[in-house]
Amino acid sequence: MPMNTTSSKPDYGIDAPAVLRNLFLFGGLCLALGLLLPPVVHLGPVVLNTRPTFLFPAFFLLIEGGLYLLYVKVGKFHHRDRMLAQHPWSGNEKVLDVGCGRGLLLAGAAKRIKALNGTGHATGVDIWSTEDMGGNAEAATLHNLELEGVQSICTLLSVAAQDMPFEGDSFDVVVSNLCLHNIYDRATRARALEQIVRVLKPGGVAIISDYKKTGEYANAFQAHGLKVEKQWGGMLSTFPPLTIVIARKTL
Structure with a gap:
């Protein structure tokens, strides 16, 4: 496409x-x-x-x-808005979107920051596979961010989820939708989950949505000491049905 x-x-x-x-x-x-x-x-x-x-x-x-x-x-x-509503936004958050694709969650988070006139920033990482999303490309994501008026508070990096280069405790909010199941090797997927825990600040929240393996994600976060809850996605707004894993890193 x-x-x-x-x-x-x-x-x-x-x-x-x-x-x-x-x-x-x-x-x-x-x-x-x-x-x-x-x-x-x-x-x-x-x-x-x-x-x-x-x-x-x-x-x-x-x-x-x-x-x-x-x-x-x-x-x-609607599902994006449901995910982002799991966090009480102040506008000063440092946000990471893992597997940002064409920027739906990334732009949504950045728009919340901008609406609050905060000092926050949103970062998206992806390898932009066209198998997982039609027309997927970094240029398409940049174009969407420009159209949404949030490109100045967003950064894109072409990097795999299991190899994120950020320092520990870097982000207040980490989000991801329909990404992690595409890492087919379980050990590699576990490293990606460890990376999310590592870069999440104490007091921060990871909001991860997928249609499978969400039990695996929840167990991994719990094993790293995060407080975890799960929610069903909207019955009419998601297909296949999606589950949201909400993992909070204690102070």
């Missing part, structure tokens, strides 16, 4: 575009087969009832595709 740097509205991309494409592709294929094939097809000794065989999966795939598209276009903005 080409990046449009001339757009006048921020574009936060499509999360996992291949998943969305496949839901509609296979759902549409099953629908076509269910409608176009004869009701009963004989394949040697096998009798295939095509209507239930193809129309049932078509229904589920297309419904899931529609819910996922709703999340991509609308729901993730």
